[in-house]
Every structure is written in structure tokens, then in C-alpha cells.
Amino acid sequence: MRQSKLFTKTRREAPAGEVAKNAQLLVRAGYIHKEMAGVYSYLPLGRRVLTRIENIVREEMDAIGGQEIRMATLHPSENWKTTGGWDGVDVLFKIQSRTEKEYALGQSEEEIVTPIAQEFVTSYKDLPVALYQIGQKYRDELRAKSGIMRGREFGMKDMYSFHQTQEDFERFYQIVKDAYFRIYKRCGLTAKVTEASGGNFSEKISYEFMVLTDAGEDDIVFCNACEFCANAEVAQVKAGDVCPRCGKENVQAARAVEAGNVFDLGQKYPKAFGFTYKDKEGKAQTPIMGCYGIGTTRLMGTLVEVFADEKGIVWPENVAPFAVHLVSLGQSGDEVAKTADALYEDLTKAGVEVLYDDRDVRAGEKFAESDLLGIPQRIVVGKDAATTGVFEVVSRATGVATNMPRAELLASYIKK
RNA sequence: CGGGCCGGAGUAUGCCGGUAGUACACUUGCUUUGGGAGCAAGCAGACCGAGUUCAAUUCUCGGCGGCCCGACCA
Numbered sequence: 510m511r512q513s514k515l516f517t518k519t520r521r522e523a524p525a526g527e528v529a530k531n532a533q534l535l536v537r538a539g540y541i542h543k544e545m546a547g548v549y550s551y552l553p554l555g556r557r558v559l560t561r562i563e564n565i566v567r568e569e570m571d572a573i574g575g576q577e578i579r580m581a582t583l584h585p586s587e588n589w590k591t592t593g594g595w596d597g598v599d600v601l602f603k604i605q606s607r608t609e610k611e612y613a614l615g616q617s618e619e620e621i622v623t624p625i626a627q628e629f630v631t632s633y634k635d636l637p638v639a640l641y642q643i644g645q646k647y648r649d650e651l652r653a654k655s656g657i658m659r660g661r662e663f664g665m666k667d668m669y670s671f672h673q674t675q676e677d678f679e680r681f682y683q684i685v686k687d688a689y690f691r692i693y694k695r696c697g698l699t700a701k702v703t704e705a706s707g708g709n710f711s712e713k714i715s716y717e718f719m720v721l722t723d724a725g726e727d728d729i730v731f732c733n734a735c736e737f738c739a740n741a742e743v744a745q746v747k748a749g750d751v752c753p754r755c756g757k758e759n760v761q762a763a764r765a766v767e768a769g770n771v772f773d774l775g776q777k778y779p780k781a782f783g784f785t786y787k788d789k790e791g792k793a794q795t796p797i798m799g800c801y802g803i804g805t806t807r808l809m810g811t812l813v814e815v816f817a818d819e820k821g822i823v824w825p826e827n828v829a830p831f832a833v834h835l836v837s838l839g840q841s842g843d844e845v846a847k848t849a850d851a852l853y854e855d856l857t858k859a860g861v862e863v864l865y866d867d868r869d870v871r872a873g874e875k876f877a878e879s880d881l882l883g884i885p886q887r888i889v890v891g892k893d894a895a896t897t898g899v900f901e902v903v904s905r906a907t908g909v910a911t912n913m914p915r916a917e918l919l920a921s922y923i924k925k
Numbered sequence: 926c927g928g929g930c931c932g933g934a935g936u937a938u939g940c941c942g943g944u945a946g947u948a949c950a951c952u953u954g955c956u957u958u959g960g961g962a963g964c965a966a967g968c969a970g971a972c973c974g975a976g977u978u979c980a981a982u983u984c985u986c987g988g989c990g991g992c993c994c995g996a997c998c999a
Contacts, residue, residue: 526992877961
């Protein structure tokens, strides 16, 4: 992609009154556009990052047998009235058509997925099954805040599983948990899982996946030697105490952001819809249900919060909008520009995703913008590169620069 | 939902009861070219409603919108 053709521009100044680092940087760098409080559009750069995050989530969900579907986000009010959510869920957006028919906007999809499953799951042979989607969610938050971390419209992966027994749900939960940890790891994050109450959502327990970052809203305590982790508000121990589970190490405290959750829904929704299947004896049974969420847009905001430095965004390799930022310091038509053009062609042919800054602007502006955009690797093409064929490769995260001859540079990408 | 602050060119801001000024961005020209350049010219602005006043962008009230703190948070 040639930067001269890229839609959007960077800004020098952060938008007024925007305090959240993720929103400041993503708006300044031209990744997102704010529509209103808690609602953002994703511009080409932002959409690329979000797609990469979604693809990581998609791969991991597919790998554990999840089947991707696409559910409606405009919901019939009847489904919500059936489960009690119409009056019971305060963040539910309710809308009315011009003929005064009522609808809800999806803030979660139990009310849709349960009747879908009901139609196709009629036998114990159809279980277990896990359905998921990646899409928009709408929540009527009283106060949207923290940029894309807590909006009224946001992206989420939500998966729903149905099982014959509680044991089978527990088995599947362990599989999902491992997949979640792989997702966070691939995004460069460290996560812990806590047990929490299910809120008004479920009388059963729920699990929250917490990513360690000072930008979080929750305080947690955890153990490095075992899986112990709890919300500090309800924990029986505090930092420095011996771990209550393994006794091997002392508990640590940290700030964290909730980046995923799992709810043991029991039979609440199947019961509400009268969803049963026939067991081996031909008797009607009600399935056990679980749901599993990961906020994709929140994950994107978390990555900005965790990795950004004073110069701008720093993307982990696996989610960056481009792998390489090729910065030409030449002016269109000169030898430097021709050298950069040729390298751009070769890298693109090699399958490398390159953002090529081919604009006729000054070097300082290009470097400042490059730092702001946060692409992991920068290749600088200056006078030296044009004459010697040696290119300067700089890591955005570490700032370390290395000089590589053209052939070696190309080979390093072909290996990958 | 309770409390606070705010609302002006595309963006960010200074001053002000009576010519709305500056910077960046954008357009044109010249110079410059390895860390957000310089000069010159140009384009472009008061959220809505009511009230006070000779006169309101400025003061008052209401609405709408934004941000922050708290509460809330599937």
C-alpha cells in the first residue's frame, strides 16, 4: 500500500477532552474516527488491525471445533420478553419501528442462538455443539468511556456451547480456556483467569480473563506458581500473602482489564425457550449451555494501552496493520525514490505486507508519523541505500537499527 | 443515574458586552530536504432556543452534545 494513496491522515494533536491513551493515539494516527461517545468507525488502518485480531480469534475458535455463524443484531422483542431480558437487562437498546413494532439491538446473542440451536439440536447425537460469531454488539451504557475500551457499539466474539451434562461443559470450558490463553499470547499479552459471580446473567459462576495492564479498571491478585487468580475486591488474600492454593509463592497484585469472559449459563436459556433433545432412552432432556466472549475492539484498545510509548503506538507483530513500513527519503523520480520503488515491488511480490511512504514530505515528518503508526519494522531508504544497496532496518519496539544489504533483507522475509 | 468542567474555522487554542485573533491542516508559488521546515498569498469559524441589553460569541436559563469523577457494567 502506497501511503500517498492511504485514506486518512495523522494529526499532531490529540482530540480535545479525550483522555484515554488508546483513543488519543488511534485518532491521531488515523486508525479510527469517533462518531459519538462510545461509538467509533474503523478506518483502513484500524480495520486492518481489527481484522487481524479477529482472524487470530477465528483460528483458535475453529481449532477447538467452534463453528462460525452470523447472527442478526436486530432482534425481535419477543425473544427478549421470553427470557425476561426485555425488562431485566438495563443495557439493552430497545427500538421501535414506525409501525410501533418493538425490537432490541443485540448486546449478547443467547436470545437468538438458543432458538437456532433448538431447531437443529433434537438428539443427544447433535451434542455437544459450539457456535460463535464475530460482530457488533450494542449496549446502552450510562457512561461510555476509555476510548474503544468501553463503548456503546463494539466488536465482540461470542461463542455459545450446548452440552448433555455439566461435566461435558466443564471439559469444554477447559479447552476454551486454553484457546483464550493462546489468543492473548499471540497478541503479545499476558492473561490470568479469575472466578467471579455471574451477575444477573447467571446464578452460576463465571470466569473472567484478565490482561495485566495499568490501564485496567480492576485490581487482581494472582500467583505465578499456579493458576490462582482472584479479583482483589473479593479475594481472601492480599499481595505478599502465601498463595492459598499452592503455598509455593507469595501472591502478587496487579491492575488488569477484563478481556474475555466465560459464563456457565446452566439451563436458563434452554428452559426459557422450551429447548429439549431426546437422550438415548428417548426421554426429553434440557441441554446445559455456556457462553464465551472476547471483546475484539477492547482487545485492540488494550494493545495500544499496553505497548504504546511516548512517540506513539507499538503494535505486536501478529496484529500490526502492515509488517513493514518502508520509508523513502527521496523525492519522486530521484534515485532514492527509484531504489525504494524497486524494494517495494520486490517485498510486495514476496508476499510481505508493506506500507510504503512514497510521499514527497520531509524526513522528520515521515519518521514522526512512522513512530505514531507503530508498524513493527521500518526500512529507511536514504541516499546511502541508493548508492550502496544497504538498507537501515529499525525495530519500532526497541529502536534498534541494523544495516542489511538488499539481498539479505529480501532473504529474511522469504524465510518467513 | 448523581456531581463537576466544557461547546468558536477541518484540528487545537488566546482574548473579549460593540472589527472574532493565533497555530497546525488545506490551496498556490519559491526555498528547504535524515526527526512533525521557512517565506509569501489564499480558503475557512461562534451548537440550538429563550431571556437581559441600544448591542450577546461573551451574561442568565433551558435543551442538545462532549469530557472527567462516582455509581453501574453479560
